[in-house]
Amino acid sequence: MIARLSALALTFLSVLPAPLAAQEATARYGSGDTPFLLRSTTDIAILEPVIARFAERNPELTVTYEQWGSNALFDRSRDDCRGGGAVADAVFSSAVQQMVWLVNAACATAYRSPATEALPETRRWRDELWGVTMEPAVIVYNTRLLAGDEVPRSRFALLDALRAEPDRYRGRIATYDIAESGLGFLFAYADSLEATTFGSMLEAFARVGAVATCCSAEIIGGVAEGRYLIAYNVLGSYVATAAGDEVGTILPEDYTLVLSRGYMIPKGADRAEASGRLLEFLLTPEAQAMLATAGLVADMAAPETGLAPSARRSIPLTPALLVALDRNRRAQLLTRWSDAFRRAQVP
Template sequence: MALLAALAVPLAPVRPVAAQELAQRLGPPDATRSVTLRSTTDLDVLRPVLSAFLADRPQVAVRYEQWLSNGLYARATADCLQRRAGADLVISSAVHHMVDLVNRGCAARHVSSGTAALPPALNWRDELWGVTQEPAVMVYNRDLVPEADVPRSRFDLLDLLRSPDSRYAGRVATYDIEASGLGYLFAYADSLEATTFGGLMEAFGRTDTVATCCSAQIMSGIVSGRYLIAYNIIGSYAMERARDDPRLGIVAPDDYTLMLSRGAMIPREAPDRDLAGELVDFLLSVEGRAALKDAALLTDLDELTRTGAATAGQGASLLRPVELSPKLLVASDRHKRMLFLSRWRDAFPTVEPVAPAP
């Protein structure tokens, strides 16, 4: 474990760390107990899930803080090092950050029937739990991308970008991995999984692919026609938005599709560990899973096939889960991260600034 801790020394952020995006209290104003939840999940997406949790708890409120992943990691690390009471529960899509926090001794242990029922890949040391199931997808504008051009795999995307005069040059977007911890995680996972990774980096650089920070910003660019295709976007937000906007098409790549489970952790200094554990157990309960599924935060292969994101007949091997395990500590290794970011910067001359929070 000492070696793992050494590998996980965080790199000083290249860009200023953003503060929280919003804070909102949910529940009755006269609640006698409250749980502070800090998360990277958009409140508009998670609100129905939290409302379901509060429905049978009239004396409980939730103070919700929405953060960008790098800022949340920095705040959670500072709370831990200073032994400062902060959040009762932290949930992040950048699960390599969460593995690092647990490895540093920043988490409290919690065991229940719900956590015990999780597969080993989604329960690390009874201190970190995978509470969602979300694919990394490609999205595209249905009105502007001909059906014959829709990339069903990374190989197809490479073919679209192969020509020097491709109509998709400058019209493809993905996460900026310096601004987005989730974007870094997906790119790192791709570098391990995909034989196409080097080719994609070269093609992205050659065709002026745009790197930007956030799911909402990217999808707004897709539906407006500013971008035609976006790569490695978190599927839950895409599926939620596609329900109301038919212009947004979704593809679960049929060479493989990464599956992310957001990591939940009770900080060691949490003011109310019991209530935090109760919220974790709700998210893993039958009722909680139903609420997460309604919010598109729990997706399986059948759902991807039903919505047309995945090609019919694909087997379970299509889905590649991102495990919550010490393997992710390598993603935070200082030297590897510096080399990875250097290669990324070479490929992405165009980086758009973070849009201001509403």
């Protein structure tokens, strides 16, 4: 099936020159006369089968898929909304606090259907933003270097491990740099509200020289190679698609954050009708099964996860996320974070 779709898709990847470095890569699918522009934070390789299938079902379209970093995509979408550039036909981002901001700023087009109305309330807002995926934030570890009781299955266990053996973990704990990653900031913000362990975790990260970095691929690759023993708050979908046997994942037993990537039809989109069709397709059983294969839809209720229902914490698409972008709140969290990681770099 994938081979047949790939044959249909006219696909290429290209790293763009410095002036457009925020746009990481581009791919095209289909060969129709009508252009359709999708901007997303999701790696092209992960979403390719789904978008290729959509292009196959809509042969009049040529779908251009632009892959962006979350902060850069937010800045571009905000500028477009203000009349500063060519508006995308659809935007799909993991940094859902930024998507809520865009909707609140009247940057979205409304759409409603039985499929969107069937979504849980936590995954839709004002008929202008929809959560398409279900992805947990996980603890990742190197299976060759940690085993059995050494593997922390909660934040409390991770804290105990860092306190008991700081030299073992020095420089070998990784997480997102929340100043660079909108997704990383969202997870840190959710932790700061949810976890009594948040302050202690920052202190522990500082003591063991934890590493803050931008990207899921770098973090997961570092764990696989053994440069990092543990990575914290990594989006589970990227682990599922990029990792091998040397990388294990834990759904933290104290609580596991669950993200639904947000889909929005920008105000002024030239092909809003086709954007609605893409949303409808993403919510079909066919596309949801493909997304599950790609690691973007996890069955959090499956018995094998071992996760109690009370430990599942969905990040809802609500105006409450706007607090995460409040200038003072954001500055306070970034200051706490940077202070911890500045101390982490001191020998």
